[in-house]
Amino acid sequence: MSDNPPLNRRQLSRELTAASRATAGQLINRVGPDRERRAYRIGFTGPPGAGKSTLIAQLAAARAESEARVGVLAIDPSSPLSGGSILGDRIRMDEVADSPDLFIRSLPSRWAHDGLTGNVAEMLQIMDRHHFDEVFLETVGVGQTDHAVKALVDTVVLVLVPESGDSIQAMKAGILEMADVYVVNKSDRPNAERIVGEIEGVLALSTGSRRGWQPPVVTTSATRNELGDLLGALASHRAWTEANRDDLAWRRRAERHHVQSVLNQQIAEIAEQAPVELFDASGAEIYAHFLTHLTPPGD
């Protein structure tokens, strides 16, 4: 922290842009293995409107008191029609934690459909090179498909609200299995305790793959700056992770996600560059076109 060089925001900002604009062909060699010392990464996922941005801002404000260098990568959805986006997360964050020391970067999801954005793995490594102590990654929040974030972060936080009750059952086999910490935000609203009970009920049925970690369910009210036991829960999971994580499995999962993500980007690029007449052909012919246009990195 104190012995780190001052943050060069323009430099960092431009490196992130270059990473987000890299083509699939350039990408495969750009993400190396993680460095020994890197930022602790926390991923926040959960349905739109659950209050992820406000909660992240409250956390960042709490961290700022300890002079930690905290960065936020916040992903918003791109329009499937125009490819454009309106990136609104940081505005909610700035209203809570308008701090010159906090670095927030808004990112469009573009072609990614896993709640993340292309090349987020390299962006996280760029944050490491700029000596961040902690990085918060906010997913698009599309819900059940957002579990890809698990491959990139150390702790996954699922943010729900008291109104999420009906979706809990549906989420049983999805993101609900993946999170390390569960938050019921907006807990000043009715039914907060009931949904805490429902989540705990689901968690009690699925302890198999957690290697001994018992995910806590905490209640928060971000707009009232009530973080409840969230800080304690995050600290506990970090301590548990550092003592118990299967690093080999973690690296394998990260590399698998990275390569899949590059392939997905390349397929999206081929689709974008294909002449429209291609899609008059048979499915098999279109498929063959994609296969012949998949090129090795650097080409």
Place this chain on the structure above:
Amino acid sequence: MSLAGKRILVAKPGLDGHDIGAKIITLALRDAGADVIYTGLRKSPDYIARVAVDEDVDALGLSILSGSHHELLAQTRTELAARDAADIKIFVGGTIPPQDHQALIDAGAARIFTSEMTIDHVLAELELALTETA
């Protein structure tokens, strides 16, 4: 659309409280393929410059209805320069009297947009401005 992939900040500096114009531009830019960040009302030039740098935007739009366009443009440019970001293109929109346009251009605005212009004209001019070197 060649605004695809461009990062653009639409900002409301100063004290006026109407942002329908800023919101229309924000939506039009998104529909032209840009990634757009809108600041919301009543932001300081210091804040706007900080967001422009952190978000590495290709262009910064200032929507001003209050009549303080000369001061707010100058302050925003000062704040950008202090962050080594004087190269970020600025366009000014809102209630800008025609006789003030040239002075704003001379003070560093890349384009002036007013409500008499069509959206298509604004988008085309912005696209052109982004290809010009300073």
